[in-house]
Amino acid sequence: MRRLFRLSRPASEVSRDLSSELQFHLEMRTQELIASGLSPEAARSAALRAFGDVAQVERECRGISERRVRARERQDYMRGLVQDLRYALRTLRKSPGFTFIVVLTLALGIGANTAIFSMVRGVLLRPLPYRDPGQLVFLQQPATRAAVVNAQFSVPELMDYRAQSRALSGIVEYHSMPFILLGRGEPRRVQTGVVSANFFDLLGVQPALGRTFRPGEDVGGAEPVLVLSYGFWKTQLGGDPAIIGRTFTMNDHVHTVIGVLPPIPQYPGENDIYMPSSACPFRSSEQMINGRQMRMLTLFGRLAPGVTASGAQTELDAIAKRLHAEYPGDYHDDQGFGIVATPLQAQLTAQARPTLLLLLGTAAFVLLIACANVANLSLARLVRREREMALRAALGADRARLIRQLLAEGFILAGTGAVAGVALAWAGLGLLTSFAARFTPRSGEIALDAPVLLFGLGLGAFTGLLFGLLPALPSRVGLAGALKDGGATTGSSQSLRARAGLVVAQVAVSVMLLVGAGLMLRTVLALQSVDPGFDPEQVLGAKLDLNFSKYTSNELIQEFHERLRERLAAQPGIQMVASSRGYPLDGRRAFGFDFQIERHQRDPGEARPQADFQAASPDYFRALGIPLVTGRLFTAQDGPKAPSVAIINQSMARRYWPSENPVGQRVTTDSGETWTTIVGIVGDVHQYSLDAAPVDEMYLPFDQVPLREGALVLRGSADAGTLARRVKEEVLALDADQPLAGARPLVEVRGESLAAPRLTATLLGIFAGLALVITAAGLAGLMAFSVSQRTQEIGVRMALGAARSDVLGMVLRQGLRLVCIGLAAGAVGAFVLSRLMAGLLFGIRPNDAATFALTGVVLLTIATLACLVPARRAATVDPMVALRST
Amino acid sequence: MAGSDLYVGTLDVLILKALSWGPMHGYGIGRWIRQTTEDGLAVHEGALYPALHRLQRKGWLDEEWGLTDTGREAKYYRLTPVGRRQLRAEISRWRAYASAVGAALDAVTA
Numbered sequence: 001m002r003r004l005f006r007l008s009r010p011a012s013e014v015s016r017d018l019s020s021e022l023q024f025h026l027e028m029r030t031q032e033l034i035a036s037g038l039s040p041e042a043a044r045s046a047a048l049r050a051f052g053d054v055a056q057v058e059r060e061c062r063g064i065s066e067r068r069v070r071a072r073e074r075q076d077y078m079r080g081l082v083q084d085l086r087y088a089l090r091t092l093r094k095s096p097g098f099t100f101i102v103v104l105t106l107a108l109g110i111g112a113n114t115a116i117f118s119m120v121r122g123v124l125l126r127p128l129p130y131r132d133p134g135q136l137v138f139l140q141q142p143a144t145r146a147a148v149v150n151a152q153f154s155v156p157e158l159m160d161y162r163a164q165s166r167a168l169s170g171i172v173e174y175h176s177m178p179f180i181l182l183g184r185g186e187p188r189r190v191q192t193g194v195v196s197a198n199f200f201d202l203l204g205v206q207p208a209l210g211r212t213f214r215p216g217e218d219v220g221g222a223e224p225v226l227v228l229s230y231g232f233w234k235t236q237l238g239g240d241p242a243i244i245g246r247t248f249t250m251n252d253h254v255h256t257v258i259g260v261l262p263p264i265p266q267y268p269g270e271n272d273i274y275m276p277s278s279a280c281p282f283r284s285s286e287q288m289i290n291g292r293q294m295r296m297l298t299l300f301g302r303l304a305p306g307v308t309a310s311g312a313q314t315e316l317d318a319i320a321k322r323l324h325a326e327y328p329g330d331y332h333d334d335q336g337f338g339i340v341a342t343p344l345q346a347q348l349t350a351q352a353r354p355t356l357l358l359l360l361g362t363a364a365f366v367l368l369i370a371c372a373n374v375a376n377l378s379l380a381r382l383v384r385r386e387r388e389m390a391l392r393a394a395l396g397a398d399r400a401r402l403i404r405q406l407l408a409e410g411f412i413l414a415g416t417g418a419v420a421g422v423a424l425a426w427a428g429l430g431l432l433t434s435f436a437a438r439f440t441p442r443s444g445e446i447a448l449d450a451p452v453l454l455f456g457l458g459l460g461a462f463t464g465l466l467f468g469l470l471p472a473l474p475s476r477v478g479l480a481g482a483l484k485d486g487g488a489t490t491g492s493s494q495s496l497r498a499r500a501g502l503v504v505a506q507v508a509v510s511v512m513l514l515v516g517a518g519l520m521l522r523t524v525l526a527l528q529s530v531d532p533g534f535d536p537e538q539v540l541g542a543k544l545d546l547n548f549s550k551y552t553s554n555e556l557i558q559e560f561h562e563r564l565r566e567r568l569a570a571q572p573g574i575q576m577v578a579s580s581r582g583y584p585l586d587g588r589r590a591f592g593f594d595f596q597i598e599r600h601q602r603d604p605g606e607a608r609p610q611a612d613f614q615a616a617s618p619d620y621f622r623a624l625g626i627p628l629v630t631g632r633l634f635t636a637q638d639g640p641k642a643p644s645v646a647i648i649n650q651s652m653a654r655r656y657w658p659s660e661n662p663v664g665q666r667v668t669t670d671s672g673e674t675w676t677t678i679v680g681i682v683g684d685v686h687q688y689s690l691d692a693a694p695v696d697e698m699y700l701p702f703d704q705v706p707l708r709e710g711a712l713v714l715r716g717s718a719d720a721g722t723l724a725r726r727v728k729e730e731v732l733a734l735d736a737d738q739p740l741a742g743a744r745p746l747v748e749v750r751g752e753s754l755a756a757p758r759l760t761a762t763l764l765g766i767f768a769g770l771a772l773v774i775t776a777a778g779l780a781g782l783m784a785f786s787v788s789q790r791t792q793e794i795g796v797r798m799a800l801g802a803a804r805s806d807v808l809g810m811v812l813r814q815g816l817r818l819v820c821i822g823l824a825a826g827a828v829g830a831f832v833l834s835r836l837m838a839g840l841l842f843g844i845r846p847n848d849a850a851t852f853a854l855t856g857v858v859l860l861t862i863a864t865l866a867c868l869v870p871a872r873r874a875a876t877v878d879p880m881v882a883l884r885s886t
Numbered sequence: 887m888a889g890s891d892l893y894v895g896t897l898d899v900l901i902l903k904a905l906s907w908g909p910m911h912g913y914g915i916g917r918w919i920r921q922t923t924e925d926g927l928a929v930h931e932g933a934l935y936p937a938l939h940r941l942q943r944k945g946w947l948d949e950e951w952g953l954t955d956t957g958r959e960a961k962y963y964r965l966t967p968v969g970r971r972q973l974r975a976e977i978s979r980w981r982a983y984a985s986a987v988g989a990a991l992d993a994v995t996a
Contacts, residue, residue, distance in 0.1 A: 017951075021912055021961045022935065028913040029931070052930030060936040068943040 014065045018058060026051060080401070084408040092412060098381060099413065101777065102374050106417025106463060108770055109370030111424030112363040114448075114456035118425060119436050120356050121455075122446030124349050129264040129445075131204025132302075136344040137309055138268075139171070139299040139316075145336035145607045148592065152295045155288055157323070161299070161339075164319045167312035168301035172199040173277060175297055176269055178545040178709070180737065183248040188236065189545065189739035190250075193271035194280040200227070200261075202302050209233075210244040210259030218276035220284055224255040225276065230263040232272040251281050251549040265444040267348060268298060281548055292330040300344065312341050334608045335594075352439035354839050355760055361833075362516060362767045365509050369771045371463055372502045373778040374413070379499050380785045403469070410468025411461070418460025422453060435763075438756040496789070499782050500818055506775040507822025507863070508829060510768070511855055515830035517768035518851040519841055520761035526843030527754055533685035533694065534584055535625030536750045540723050541583030542712045542743035544731070557706035558640060560734065564712070565617065567730045573718030574726070578620035579702040581613070582711045583746065584687050585753045590614060595698075597656060598666040598675065609667075611652055612687070612695050615710065617702040621647075621682055623715040624746075629653075631663040631680030638701040644676040645701065652696035653681045667698075676700070690753055691842040712743070720745040760840065772859070776866040783815045783870035794874055795882025804875040811874045815867035816860075823856055830855075897929070897937045899980055902946065902965065902973035909950065909964040912938055938963060946972050 026047050033043035048054070092099045127133045140150040141157070153161075153173075162171045173196045181190045200212035212227055226248065228237070237243060247254050255275065277283045288294050303312055320339045324331040331337045382389075389402060426448050436443035544561075551557045561579040568577045582588045590612040597609060618634040620626075629650055638645050646667070653662045666675040684694035702710070716723045724743035731740045787794070794807055834846035844851070897919075904910060904918045916934050919927065941947045946969030954960050965973065 017961060020959070022932075024911065024958065024960050025913040025916065025931070025935075032917075050931050052932035054932065057932040057935050061939045064936065064939040064943050068939070 014069055015062055018061050018065065022054060022058060022061075026054075080404075081408070084405050085412065087405065088409040088412050091409065095381070098377055102377060102413050103417045103420060105370045105373055105774055106414060106460070107420035107424060109363075109367035110418050110421030110456055110459045110463070111428075112421075112767060112770070113360075113367050113459055114422055114452060115425035115428050115432055116356070116359045116363040117455050118429065118448055118452045119432055119446055120360050121449075121452055123352050123356060123436055123440050123442045126442075126445055128267070128345055128348075133345060134343070135303040136203070137168070137301045137303060137312060137341040138344045138347040139301055140340045140342065141295065141337060142340060143335040143337050145334055148335075151337070153297045153299050154292050154295045155283075155297065156290065156292045157295070158297055158299060160323055161316070161319060164322075165301070165312075165315060167304055167307045167315040169304040170198055170202045171299055171301045172196050172202045173297045173299055174199065174268060175283070176271055177280065177282065177548075179250050180547045180550075180739065181248050181250055181273070182737065184237065184246075187737045187739055188272075189741070190232070190272040191270070192280075193266070193269070193274040194277050194283055195274055197276050199274075202300070205264070206262065207259040208262040209241075210257070212259050212261075213274075213276050218278045220278050222276065222278050224250075224253050224279040225258045226250075226255045226279075227259045227261060227274040228257060229261050229266060229270070229272055229274070231270075233260045236272070250275075250279075253279070255279065265442065267344070267441055269441065292327055301341065309341055309343055316341055332608060334602075334606065348442055349440050352436060352442070354837070355439060355756075356436075358516070358837050358840065359760070359763060359767075362513060362764060365513055366767050366771055366774075367459065367463075369506050369509050369774050369778075371466055372506050373774050374463070375466065376499050376502045376778050377781060378410075379502075380781060383785075407465070407468035410466075411464040414460045414464030414468075417463070418457050421460070422448070422456040425452075425456065435756075435759045438759075496786065499785075503775075503779050503782050503818050504822040504825065506771075506778050507819050507859065508826035510771045510775045511823055511826025511859060512830045512833055513764070513768040513771045514855040514858065515826075515834055515851060516837060517761065517764040518855055519834060519837065519844060519846060519848065520757065520764045522844045522848065522851060523840070523842045524754065524758050524761045527690050527757060530686065530690045530843075532584060532690060532750060533626060533683050534746070536746035538717060539583075539624060539713065539715050539746040540720060540727070540743045541586060541746055541749065542724070542727055543582070543586065543588070543709075543741040544579075544712050545709045545741070547735075547738065548708065550735075550737070551708055554640070554706045557708055557710075558703050561617070561702065561706060561710070561712075564730060564734055567733070568712075568714060568727065571726055571730075574714055574716040574723065576619045576623040576715040578623050578713045579615075579617040579706075580620050580711050580713055581615045581707055582687075583713050583749070584624070584685050585689070585746075585749050586711065587688075589688065590697075593669055595667045595669045596671065598668070609656060610696070611648070611698045614697050614699045615702045615705050615707055616647075616699045620699075620702075620713060623713050624685075626685055627683040629681040629683060630661070631678070633680055633682075634699075634701045639703050642701075642704070644674060644704060645679045646676045647680040647682055647699040648678055649682055649684050649694065649697045649699075651684050651694050652698060655696055690750075691757075714743075720748075757840070757842070772862055776862050779815060779819070779863055780866040780869055782818075783811060783867050784873070786814065787811060787870045787874040790874075791877055791882045794877045795879040798877065798879040799883065807877070808871045808875040811871035812864070812867050815871070816863065819860065819863040819867075823859060827852060827856070895976065896927070897933065898941060899973070899976040900927075901934070901937060901941060901963075902969060902976060905947065905963055905965045906970070906973055909952075909962040911954070911960040911962050913960075915963070941969070945969075 026044075029047035029050065030040070030043045033046050034040055038046060051057070128136065130136060139153070139161075141153055142149055143151050158171065158173050161168075165171065173194075175194050177192055177194060178189055179192045181188045195213070195218075197213040197215050197218040200207075205212065207227070208230060210227075213225065216222060217225055228243070233239060233243060240246075243257050243260065246257050248257070249255070261274075282288065288296075301312070303309065316339045320337070324337065392405075393399070393402060429446065429448060433443050433446045436446060546557060546560060551560060565577045565579060568574055581590055592610055592612050594608045594610055602608070616634065618636060618638070621628065621633050631647070634645070634647065648662060656662070657665065662678050663680060665678050667678065668675050682699070685697070686692070686694055687697070688695075712727065714723065714727070718726075720743075727743045728740050731738055797810075798804075798807065830852065831847055838846045900919050900923070901915055904915045910918070912935060915938070916931050919934075920931075938947065942949060942963070946966055947963045948966050950962050950964060951959060952962050
């Protein structure tokens with residue numbers, strides 16, 4: 001009697017169904033009433049009366065039904081989605097090899113990108129942890145003609161700029177010195193930031209505890225106060241909550257703790273504690289306060305509202321010009337003093353930027369290759385699945401549903417890859433942070449925070465979308481035809497072309513990455529083969545900063561060093577001990593100074609002679625293996641009372657005495673009041689870095705210029721740990737209040753100076769290797785697929801007399817043709833892009849032919865191997881089987 | 887309107903009962919209620935429909951479209967398994983209620 005012809009209706013039809021339902025009721029009721037004897041009109045109105053307010057009922061019913069239909073639609077959609085995901089999981093489980101390769105490829109690609117992005121964000125993108133960091137500028141006073149990037153500022157200069165600048169709403173000073181902190185346990189060597197009272201206010205740093213400095217606390221005679229860094233307070237003082245108001249003794253004065261800084265990274269450098277400039281005995285000396293040439297302060301400024309950095313620069317230039325005119329004796333024309341204001345953030349990250357951007361670009365390339373590979377694999381799989389898709393389409397699955405199906409697979413793969421990738425990035429974070437620390441003080445801000453996680457997962461979503469949809473594009477052609485065709489499907493030749501294109505792109509990108517890695521590797525090799533000018537084997541260096549308030553005279557310093565050297569030299573296993581300003585590559589910059597050469601008239605405009613100042617006791621050169629070129633080394637006779645003598649390095653000798661023997665010549669640093677005789681020339685030493693040329697240096701006997709902030713160098717046959725312990729013991733035996741920075745083997749110091757380029761090379765190498773493996777896998781996959789598609793053709797060829805070697809050659813030729821196209825494209829790309837990394841290279845040009853050639857050879861070898869596997873399979877095709885298997 | 891002076895849910899339980907014989911369209915259900923209660927429910931016939939839609943939304947009824955004996959297309963309601971369980975529960979609840987109220991009304995002492 002009733003036939004079921006539809007089950008449910010979409011929301012749009014609810015209202016039509018409803019009115020027909022109510023209409024049906026009214027009609028039936030009317031007929032019933034007519035049958036009982038009423039006239040049609042009377043029946044109709046009686047039916048309506050019995051029914052009540054039709055419009056009201058209809059409204060009420062529609063509300064209920066629409067809610068029901070919408071809920072059902074949502075439910076259907078979710079059920080479909082779950083179904084799709086389950087189906088996708090089942091499909092992926094059926095091809096575990098494909099799934100594993102894709103997830104692994106994506107995890108590596110996404111992991112590399114997430115990790116590098118976390119560095120880029122922490123270092124380059126994240127704003128500095130200060131109030132309105134965009135307004136902060138770093139001030140530098142270059143002396144361009146003397147090749148000095150930043151001579152820093154003196155106290156009178158600070159006062160002048162502060163008084164005259166309107167473009168800067170404030171200027172703060174900073175310098176850092178080691179002091180000795182007494183009280184609460186053993187004496188501690190504390191790195192102390194010496195700052196003006198407005199330092200923290202200008203930066204906008206709120207204390208975690210107590211307060212920061214108040215105006216007036218940096219004026220001479222103010223009560224000495226201290227602000228502790230968070231790290232020092234936590235680790236050295238156990239985070240004592242009652243620390244405010246406690247006192248410590250420094251430089252023979254009692255200092256009161258007034259505050260603790262929040263746990264934010266400190267710029268420009270990490271310090272244990274901070275004191276106002278008036279508390280620093282060095283900074284508050286008469287000589288510093290009045291000496292316009294006593295430049296040792298680092299200055300920061302905050303731009304006044306509405307002023308740009310370039311606006312401030314114009315004003316500062318004008319002030320500098322006035323100062324130069326007012327004090328001509330302090331700004332010699334031949335030194336070319338100036339002033340430069342740079343946004344602080346740019347200044348802090350200038351060194352890291354090129355490396356990080358290079359790595360980010362590289363990581364992006366790796367992800368690109370990974371995506372290409374996954375797309376390639378998906379295309380290959382889709383060709384095999386074209387019949388399945390067509391069947392499903394014929395059974396009523398609409399196109400949107402099929403695409404959703406493909407997307408579900410894509411998102412499962414990409415999602416798993418993204419999660420694994422983020423885990424990889426997380427695992428590598430510690431390594432990357434220490435890597436970045438070599439370039440920038442901001443490395444502490446690197447973290448896998450929400451934006452980085454979003455970045456990683458966003459990459460995952462993007463790749464999921466990409467290779468979920470990519471296979472769906474050719475399927476537009478394929479779906480209809482696939483069912484009709486028997487074996488070879490219509491989409492396959494098209495997709496084979498697409499896949500060949502992908503492989504060519506992969507090869508090209510791999511070439512670029514290999515060239516980059518190769519150039520970086522050659523840079524490291526070149527740096528490693530740089531002769532540092534000293535022999536680091538069996539040598540230790542230790543920084544030795546004596547207590548400022550205890551060792552107040554040159555005599556006391558000299559005596560301490562002499563006694564220490566005697567005690568150490570008496571120890572077994574120590575062959576040589578020397579006192580010095582520092583040791584090579586210790587990261588502490590020497591002071592540069594001007595000098596005049598006796599009987600030497602400078603041409604007008606010629607730069608004033610300049611050299612870096614070094615101090616060394618007699619055994620210094622022998623301990624470090626620095627060769628004596630001519631003249632003599634220092635001896636015990638070059639004592640405090642003896643005539644002033646100096647040894648210069650070869651670089652300085654060549655510059656100022658190109659055609660004479662400098663030995664016996666005299667120079668002066670005080671306009672002729674005292675003269676120093678050059679007694680010898682020694683070899684050049686890379687004091688600051690292996691990639692920079694040695695600078696001009698003049699060594700003076702340590703006993704004649706004892707340094708409170710100096711170093712100890714010793715050569716010994718005992719192992720480094722024993723030697724370091726002995727140094728510490730002997731220092732404490734002489735002065736129990738004297739802390740010592742650890743003695744370090746120079747081999748280690750030298751290795752560390754290479755760590756940054758080595759790590760960059762390692763990362764690039766890993767990325768390039770990854771790219772190569774992925775590309776090889778893609779190539780092998782493509783060739784294998786192509787061979788399997790051509791089995792019949794190969795069978796025919798062999799039946800017609802082609803030898804196995806012909807078939808092998810044919811497949812190899814086909815693969816290598818793609819490789820060669822990619823190689824050529826990649827070489828062009830590398831030629832263009834490698835210029836961008838010129839600044840990171842050393843001892844090699846970015847278009848180095850050998851690196852390019854080697855890259856080509858490596859790539860061709862790997863590619864040939866990758867093609868060989870499928871080619872051999874093609875060569876073993878049995879013609880009879882191939883022909884029959886139609 | 888619907889069940890304003892009725893025990894709440896009376897209409898619902900009657901609809902479920904009507905459908906316990908098999909699928910019916912709205913008019914059929916209304917007619918069955920009118921006949922079996924001998925027009926004892928003083929409500930507008932229209933009140934039936936919001937009740938039907940509400941029960942459908944609760945998942946107690948299902949709809950299907952079919953042809954009537956006269957060849958007209960009409961919406962038929964059918965009890966779902968949930969609806970059938972609900973009918974049993976409603977009936978026993980109604981009986982308990984009726985007997986409780988009845989007992990109270992029959993009490994001889996106040």
